[in-house]
Amino acid sequence: xxxxxxxxxxxxxxxxxxxxxxxxxxxxxxxxxxxxxxxxxxxxxxxxxxxxxxxxxxxxxxxxxxxxxxxxxxxxxxxxxxxxxxxxxxxxxxxxxxxxxxxxxxxxxxxxxxxxxxxxxxxxxxxxxxxxxxxxxxxxxxxxxxxxxxxxxxxxxxxxxxxxxxxxxxxxxxxxxxxxxxxxxxxxxxxxxxxxxxxxxxxxxxxxxxxxxxxxxxxxxxxxxxxxxxxxxxxxxxxxxxxxxxxxxxxxxxxxxxxxxxxxxxxxxxxxxxxxxxxxxx
Amino acid sequence: xxxxxxxxxxxxxxxxxxxxxxxxxxxxxxxxxxxxxxxxxxxxxxxxxxxxxxxxxxxxxxxxxxxxxxxxxxxxxxxxxxxxxxxxxxxxxxxxxxxxxxxxxxxxxxxxxxxxxxxxxxxxxxxxxxxxxxxxxxxxxxxxxxxxxxxxxxxxxxxxxxxxxxxxxxxxxxxxxxxxxxxxxxxxxxxxxxxxxxxxxxxxxxxxxxxxxxxxxxxxxxxxxxxxxxxxxxxxxxxxxxxx
Numbered sequence: 001x002x003x004x005x006x007x008x009x010x011x012x013x014x015x016x017x018x019x020x021x022x023x024x025x026x027x028x029x030x031x032x033x034x035x036x037x038x039x040x041x042x043x044x045x046x047x048x049x050x051x052x053x054x055x056x057x058x059x060x061x062x063x064x065x066x067x068x069x070x071x072x073x074x075x076x077x078x079x080x081x082x083x084x085x086x087x088x089x090x091x092x093x094x095x096x097x098x099x100x101x102x103x104x105x106x107x108x109x110x111x112x113x114x115x116x117x118x119x120x121x122x123x124x125x126x127x128x129x130x131x132x133x134x135x136x137x138x139x140x141x142x143x144x145x146x147x148x149x150x151x152x153x154x155x156x157x158x159x160x161x162x163x164x165x166x167x168x169x170x171x172x173x174x175x176x177x178x179x180x181x182x183x184x185x186x187x188x189x190x191x192x193x194x195x196x197x198x199x200x201x202x203x204x205x206x207x208x209x210x211x212x213x214x215x216x217x218x219x220x221x222x223x224x225x226x227x228x229x230x231x232x233x234x235x236x237x238x239x240x241x242x243x244x245x246x247x248x249x250x251x252x253x254x255x256x257x258x259x260x261x262x263x264x265x266x267x268x269x270x271x272x273x274x275x276x277x278x279x280x281x282x
Numbered sequence: 283x284x285x286x287x288x289x290x291x292x293x294x295x296x297x298x299x300x301x302x303x304x305x306x307x308x309x310x311x312x313x314x315x316x317x318x319x320x321x322x323x324x325x326x327x328x329x330x331x332x333x334x335x336x337x338x339x340x341x342x343x344x345x346x347x348x349x350x351x352x353x354x355x356x357x358x359x360x361x362x363x364x365x366x367x368x369x370x371x372x373x374x375x376x377x378x379x380x381x382x383x384x385x386x387x388x389x390x391x392x393x394x395x396x397x398x399x400x401x402x403x404x405x406x407x408x409x410x411x412x413x414x415x416x417x418x419x420x421x422x423x424x425x426x427x428x429x430x431x432x433x434x435x436x437x438x439x440x441x442x443x444x445x446x447x448x449x450x451x452x453x454x455x456x457x458x459x460x461x462x463x464x465x466x467x468x469x470x471x472x473x474x475x476x477x478x479x480x481x482x483x484x485x486x487x488x489x490x491x492x493x494x495x496x497x498x499x500x501x502x503x504x505x506x507x508x509x510x511x512x513x514x515x516x517x518x519x520x521x522x523x524x525x526x
Contacts, residue, residue: 247371
């Protein structure tokens with residue numbers, strides 16, 4: 001593998017994800033050139049093809065692209081929600097960054113996910129259980145990360161919820177009766193519970209009203225600054241990416257068409273599709 | 283190789299834009315631009331709008347990807363880096379530590395108070411929260427921002443106030459190289475004086491600067507040499523005394 005430096009947190013090499021049986025033409029007849037990710041011969045969907053990326057400590061990499069470009073599939077693969085078709089992933093915090101995690105047993109993957117990763121889904125209810133209390137949701141993540149002391153859990157849950165601006169008085173209430181924005185903040189608190197070196201954010205502000213959006217983004221930035229967590233932030237909203245990401249990758253029809261420093265992507269886009277995307281911004 | 287006293291040397295820099303959405307139309311931003319900036323020097327860029335002044339500055343900051351040429355920079359450790367082709371992470375690190383850019387417009391996280399916007403710059407560099415806030419207040423004071431505004435978000439500020447926040451955000455970090463894109467446009471005479479004074483102080487502390495100015499008076503107060511551009515090309519480089 002390519003050499004990792006001291007800052008490296010995550011390396012992904014040639015990740016591909018195909019839905020369907022696949023045929024020899026799949027990878028040759030899909031992608032931005034063909035404006036489709038559905039193989040015309042066999043009908044398989046090439047959700048991600050040959051995606052490589054790396055992340056350093058404290059870095060936020062933004063991933064933009066239209067719906068169906070494969071950006072959510074990518075993070076779901078990295079979080080082991082989906083099995084990859086091909087590719088390698090290395091985490092510096094796991095086995096010295098020299099073991100391909102995709103080839104590990106599902107038990108090991110679960111361990112990595114519980115101890116070294118956090119995930120915030122677009123839909124808060126995918127990440128939290130609405131009929132566990134807010135504190136109970138955070139506790140759940142702590143338990144899976146092998147923290148069992150009741151008062152430690154209680155204290156940690158409280159400080160995380162305060163951190164994400166969920167009033168401690170509501171710690172023992174059920175997220176089912178929270179607003180969407182507050183559910184989202186409970187989800188972020190839960191994702192941070194195990195103090196992960198790596199956090200995945202999948203469209204976390206989509207569907208929130210503007211006033212809450214700004215608060216959630218500010219929270220994410222604060223977490224980056226203070227905890228130095230590396231993050232992969234998927235969004236179709238270039239405004240969100242501009243605020244959050246140090247570097248940005250652009251996806252189209254399952255492939256990565258461009259990567260660069262965020263302001264360069266926004267002000268001097270190279271690829272045809274990125275130009276279209278940027279110049280369509282309101 | 284960089285000269286012994288040079289901080290930055292731009293060599294035959296060109297930037298073209300290919301517009302894929304307009305039948306691959308090719309626009310020339312700048313061509314064959316060369317100049318050197320000595321340590322501690324303040325260089326002004328002058329010329330009509332559309333001459334490519336901002337293009338040069340944005341290439342140095344790597345907001346634009348240079349098409350051709352070199353941008354040699356001597357970093358804090360004495361090493362030499364070509365900013366035109368340096369890896370993205372290296373550029374991002376330089377931006378955090380040494381090189382700042384002040385654009386014409388302020389872009390910040392909505393609803394964050396002015397004082398926090400400045401303090402963030404320092405807390406991102408390892409300052410404690412309290413010390414960063416104290417320093418932030420000093421700079422708000424220095425920029426003559428009314429105390430009542432300190433806890434308000436800059437989106438509620440007037441254009442001139444926003445521009446001073448924008449400037450303060452760069453000044454507070456005391457960068458080694460500061461790039462300025464019309465920092466005094468849209469400021470009244472009184473405020474302009476404040477800004478000029480602040481830039482002068484920064485220069486005295488050793489910061490090298492490149493700035494685009496339309497205002498000859500301002501340039502006269504600050505700049506050591508003037509680089510004139512027209513139609514994407516360098517016309518002349520003169521000492522300020524020769525211009526006035």
